[in-house]
Amino acid sequence: MKERIPYVIAVVISMVLGYSSRRYADSLPAFVAEHFGDALWASMIYFGFRAIGVNKNLFWAGGISVIFCFGIEFSQLYQVDWMNEIRSTFVGALVLGSGFLTVDLIRYSVGIMIALIVDRYFIQKT
Numbered sequence: 654m655k656e657r658i659p660y661v662i663a664v665v666i667s668m669v670l671g672y673s674s675r676r677y678a679d680s681l682p683a684f685v686a687e688h689f690g691d692a693l694w695a696s697m698i699y700f701g702f703r704a705i706g707v708n709k710n711l712f713w714a715g716g717i718s719v720i721f722c723f724g725i726e727f728s729q730l731y732q733v734d735w736m737n738e739i740r741s742t743f744v745g746a747l748v749l750g751s752g753f754l755t756v757d758l759i760r761y762s763v764g765i766m767i768a769l770i771v772d773r774y775f776i777q778k779t
Contacts, residue, residue, distance in 0.1 A: 656707045656708075657707050659776045660700045660701070660703045660704035660707065660776070661700075661704050663696075663697075663700040663703075663771070663772075664697050664701050667693050667696045667768075668697055670689075670693050671689070671690050671693035671694050671696075671697065674686060674689040674690040674693060675690050688760055691757050691760035691764065692761070692763050692764030692767065693764060694764065695718065695761035695762075695768070696764040696765065696767060696771075698718045698721055698722055698765075699714055699715065699718040699769065699772075700768060702714040702717050702718055702721075703772060703776075711769055711773060714769075714772075715766075719761070719762065722761040722765070725748070725750065726750065726754075726757050726758060727753065728749065729749070729750050729751065
């Protein structure tokens, strides 16, 4: 359990930063406001998978995170009433998003790569 604590903390930090990047978007540089929320969401997913699979390889968590994030993004191409009702809720919008954007795939990839680097050089060394 002790090995999971840094990852749970990283999940919370990613959530707070990601929410803040949306909440205070007007006060941030346009590039940060536009891109960081999605990258931080993907980082949160990575750290969540690391917390679950703490004894697994870093690249396992990276690969699973990419599959998960891309899967969520591609699911946005599926527009049916019941799914859109879920997406219209606060939690549904946070988890499932609303519309497919190709640029989100890049944002997710960058967020996961940064999280993997942070994990490798800062978390695993503790």
